[in-house]
Amino acid sequence: MSSETKILTTDGVPLEVSLKKAEKRNKIKAFLLVAPLLLFLLITYIFPIGEMFTRSIDDRMVTNMLPKTFASMEKWDGKELPPEEVYRSFYEDYKILAEKKEHGKLGQRLNKEKNGFNSILKRLFRKVKRNQIDETLSIKEQINKIHRNFTKVEYWQAIKRTAPPYTMNKYLKGMDMYLDEDGNIAQVSEDRRIHRILWLRTLEIALFVTIFCFLMGYPIAHLLATLPMKYSNLLMICVLLPFWTSLLVRTASWMILLQQQGLVNDFFVMIGLVANDSRPEMMYNKVGTYVAMTQILLPFMVLPLYSVMKTISPSLMRAGKSLGGTPFVAFWKVYFPLTIPGIGAGCLLVFILAIGYYITPALVGGASGTLISNQIAFHMKQTLDWSFASAMGLMLLTGVLVIYWIYNKLVGVDNIKLG
Amino acid sequence: MALPSYTETRYRIWHYIYIAICTFVFFFLIAPLFVIFPLSFNAEEFLVFSEGMKNLDPDAFSLRWYKDMIYGTKNPWGLAAKNSFIIAIFATIGSIILGTLAALGLSSRHMPYKGIIMATLISPMIVPLIISGVAIFFFMAKVGLAATHTGIIFAHIILGTPFVVITVTATLSGFDHSVTRAAASLGSNPVNTFMKITLPLILPGVISGGLFAFVTSFDEVVVVLFLAGLDNTTIPVQMWTGLREQLSPTILAVATCLIILSTLILISAELLRRRSERLRGINR
Numbered sequence: 001m002s003s004e005t006k007i008l009t010t011d012g013v014p015l016e017v018s019l020k021k022a023e024k025r026n027k028i029k030a031f032l033l034v035a036p037l038l039l040f041l042l043i044t045y046i047f048p049i050g051e052m053f054t055r056s057i058d059d060r061m062v063t064n065m066l067p068k069t070f071a072s073m074e075k076w077d078g079k080e081l082p083p084e085e086v087y088r089s090f091y092e093d094y095k096i097l098a099e100k101k102e103h104g105k106l107g108q109r110l111n112k113e114k115n116g117f118n119s120i121l122k123r124l125f126r127k128v129k130r131n132q133i134d135e136t137l138s139i140k141e142q143i144n145k146i147h148r149n150f151t152k153v154e155y156w157q158a159i160k161r162t163a164p165p166y167t168m169n170k171y172l173k174g175m176d177m178y179l180d181e182d183g184n185i186a187q188v189s190e191d192r193r194i195h196r197i198l199w200l201r202t203l204e205i206a207l208f209v210t211i212f213c214f215l216m217g218y219p220i221a222h223l224l225a226t227l228p229m230k231y232s233n234l235l236m237i238c239v240l241l242p243f244w245t246s247l248l249v250r251t252a253s254w255m256i257l258l259q260q261q262g263l264v265n266d267f268f269v270m271i272g273l274v275a276n277d278s279r280p281e282m283m284y285n286k287v288g289t290y291v292a293m294t295q296i297l298l299p300f301m302v303l304p305l306y307s308v309m310k311t312i313s314p315s316l317m318r319a320g321k322s323l324g325g326t327p328f329v330a331f332w333k334v335y336f337p338l339t340i341p342g343i344g345a346g347c348l349l350v351f352i353l354a355i356g357y358y359i360t361p362a363l364v365g366g367a368s369g370t371l372i373s374n375q376i377a378f379h380m381k382q383t384l385d386w387s388f389a390s391a392m393g394l395m396l397l398t399g400v401l402v403i404y405w406i407y408n409k410l411v412g413v414d415n416i417k418l419g
Numbered sequence: 420m421a422l423p424s425y426t427e428t429r430y431r432i433w434h435y436i437y438i439a440i441c442t443f444v445f446f447f448l449i450a451p452l453f454v455i456f457p458l459s460f461n462a463e464e465f466l467v468f469s470e471g472m473k474n475l476d477p478d479a480f481s482l483r484w485y486k487d488m489i490y491g492t493k494n495p496w497g498l499a500a501k502n503s504f505i506i507a508i509f510a511t512i513g514s515i516i517l518g519t520l521a522a523l524g525l526s527s528r529h530m531p532y533k534g535i536i537m538a539t540l541i542s543p544m545i546v547p548l549i550i551s552g553v554a555i556f557f558f559m560a561k562v563g564l565a566a567t568h569t570g571i572i573f574a575h576i577i578l579g580t581p582f583v584v585i586t587v588t589a590t591l592s593g594f595d596h597s598v599t600r601a602a603a604s605l606g607s608n609p610v611n612t613f614m615k616i617t618l619p620l621i622l623p624g625v626i627s628g629g630l631f632a633f634v635t636s637f638d639e640v641v642v643v644l645f646l647a648g649l650d651n652t653t654i655p656v657q658m659w660t661g662l663r664e665q666l667s668p669t670i671l672a673v674a675t676c677l678i679i680l681s682t683l684i685l686i687s688a689e690l691l692r693r694r695s696e697r698l699r700g701i702n703r
Binding site (some may be wrong): 038057249252253257262263299327356358359363369400 | 430437442445448454466468521525530531540542547549552555556557573576579634637638644645659663678681683684685688
């Protein structure tokens with residue numbers, strides 16, 4: 001017998017091959033079970049998020065509107081006024097647009113690139129409409145006569161700048177920056193930097209809500225984990241009932257509590273903290289946002305902390321104390337380090353949820369309650385600048401995914417516990 | 420939490436502070452829910468406790484806002500409630516079917532690329548709702564499902580499946596696979612094995628995931644705001660509009676009903692969790 005004798009199955013196939021086949025079959029079986037959901041999510045969810053990206057950088061509008069112009073501009077070096085050929089094709093493109101009544105959009109778009117473009121295009125439009133341009137003569141001379149701005153090379157450079165089909169403009173706008181005429185990144189003037197304020201405010205609120213949730217969640221998670229089961233089950237309802245209650249119901253109750261004639265103010269007056277005629281405004285500012293969001297997100301902090309604390313044996317603390325540590329030292333050196341996975345899970349969960357929040361801030365936060373999500377919704381529904389909304393959404397998503405990645409490294413997604 | 424008699428004074432003080440802090444936090448968590456109850460029975464139109472209510476005068480209380488909720492003229496709540504229930508029920512069924520199948524696949528030790536697939540399936544839970552809303556809206560607008568019930572149901576299936584996947588995967592982690600092998604060796608086909616053996620054992624996980632999916636759909640407002648037309652308004656959308664325009668006590672009547680609903684859901688979820696733990700042999 002040779003040393004390479006193979007173990008055969010009853011069909012005469014080597015065992016190794018047979019096992020591999022079975023393994024492969026099992027793999028396919030498992031994958032087929034996941035496939036429906038995976039396909040469903042890919043089509044309805046993941047690809048549309050990808051589409052947001054193409055939408056956010058898409059800048060083919062001008063390219064599609066002025067096809068001949070861009071073709072003839074390729075030979076133009078962009079240093080001096082373009083040759084007759086460029087003028088002529090621009091005139092031809094524009095004439096088609098004017099007939100289709102799409103010239104207005106071009107004017108608006110080019111005006112963003114170079115101020116004053118819209119008004120000189122309107123003059124050109126009047127001439128085109130009245131057929132006052134003689135196509136047998138030099139178009140360049142005739143257009144240049146319409147307005148002296150047509151003789152300025154910057155305006156033609158502005159058209160050339162819109163040539164690439166993709167642009168990062170929307171992302172720059174989301175950070176209050178823009179591309180100036182030389183193609184450098186510049187900051188918008190200080191009084192117009194609204195987005196940076198929103199990003200910072202979103203971060204600030206998410207951060208502080210996380211801290212408040214941690215400070216309030218840690219003690220009660222500890223209490224729940226150390227109390228005997230029959231008491232802790234009862235107290236757990238205090239955590240779980242808000243968790244299961246509609247977000248809008250909880251926001252409504254905070255609106256009632258925090259209003260000027262509300263119970264919180266009544267209480268402050270009763271204990272003499274404030275005078276009856278100078279009740280502080282606690283809603284429609286940051287105080288309201290912090291209080292309401294902390295209460296709403298607190299269960300998401302308590303539940304992961306509780307599930308970690310539940311696994312810590314109480315004898316560890318006793319051992320710490322019996323080895324001479326005071327209760328404080330035993331807590332700090334033994335108990336606290338063991339709860340760090342729970343702290344990480346809870347804080348990241350609350351932070352991720354808080355950073356994308358907008359219902360509660362919009363209702364109780366007033367003017368200072370607008371967060372980046374509100375701005376995205378605003379551009380989706382009011383200004384209809386969907387590419388800008390997509391760009392801001394993806395910037396937010398990038399931030400969240402980084403945190404999600406850290407979360408995954410630290411705790412693992414499969415360790416998320418619910419209830 | 421009785422302290423041993425040898426406890427030093429300063430730790431005794433600290434212990435009472437700790438209890439006080441915990442009491443405050445529990446109060447902070449639960450109290451806001453109870454404000455809504457009495458105010459929804461207010462006889463007046465204002466959202467503050469009237470003198471009569473503070474003195475427990477029976478005339479200060481009335482059911483007028485509940486009547487308004489049900490019989491009020493041009494009342495949006497009936498349609499909204501119907502829509503909410505239809506959407507939530509179908510979304511839950513969809514989430515349960517897709518999520519359970521996926522969880523079964525993911526729990527198999529033969530599953531390739533487990534990490535990345537799990538991350539993809541969970542992603543709707545992690546991605547901020549506003550971004551999900553924008554992306555789903557683009558898709559639904561493209562395929563012509565915007566402002567339809569179907570579109571919203573699909574959107575809520577997307578948002579609900581992660582919960583089912585998580586709870587069922589957790590249930591399956593304690594699942595003894597030898598029982599399915601035993602069934603197979605006794606001549607049962609895979610479908611029969613699933614229906615007769617696996618499903619009854621993982622049912623608590625499936626239902627509790629379904630409850631999460633139901634609540635997610637029932638409470639979801641951000642995505643619906645993008646997708647809904649006038650005919651698809653749901654309870655949360657109506658509440659959102661109401662809270663933004665003017666806080667009427669009718670909203671509180673609705674809110675009270677929702678709190679009762681969530682209490683029922685909480686009770687069933689708790690019962691299921693205990694049953695599931697018992698079945699998995701985790702006795703504490």
